[in-house]
Amino acid sequence: MCVYDMKGENGHRFLLLVHATPWDRKRYERRITLAEGSGMRKVQTLPGIGDGAFFVEGVAGVISGKRYVELNGLKNAALRQVQADEAAALLKLILERMPKT
Numbered sequence: 291m292c293v294y295d296m297k298g299e300n301g302h303r304f305l306l307l308v309h310a311t312p313w314d315r316k317r318y319e320r321r322i323t324l325a326e327g328s329g330m331r332k333v334q335t336l337p338g339i340g341d342g343a344f345f346v347e348g349v350a351g352v353i354s355g356k357r358y359v360e361l362n363g364l365k366n367a368a369l370r371q372v373q374a375d376e377a378a379a380l381l382k383l384i385l386e387r388m389p390k391t
Contacts, residue, residue, distance in 0.1 A: 295369060299321070302319065304378065307319055308357065308358075308388070310356055310357045314356060314357065314358035315351065315353055315355075315358075317358050318342065318351060318353040319362065320353070321344075321349070321351055322351075325346040325349060325351075326346075331346050333346045334346065336350070336377070339378060339381050339385065340381070340385055341355065342352030343378065343381055345374040348362070348364050348372075349361065349362050349363075350377035351381075352384075354385055357388070359384055359385070359388075361380060361381070
């Protein structure tokens, strides 16, 4: 887990979580269920990224093989609302730069 703070801005930070365990597909599915659980938010699928990717206001995630990557706190960290295409670009970049297993 990495925490990225915006310099000089308390509370403006997001988390980058990378998990590599056999049960991470379950973690990915559970995160989508949790994001939609209240019925107030609709999860957007992000096609063409890893084995599956999603975006909901504040959170984006991707499953690729046995790795689950999540960007959390995007709503709090942003100076403006993060768009799905921006989250998709970040997830693609992360997957490209991750070491291959």
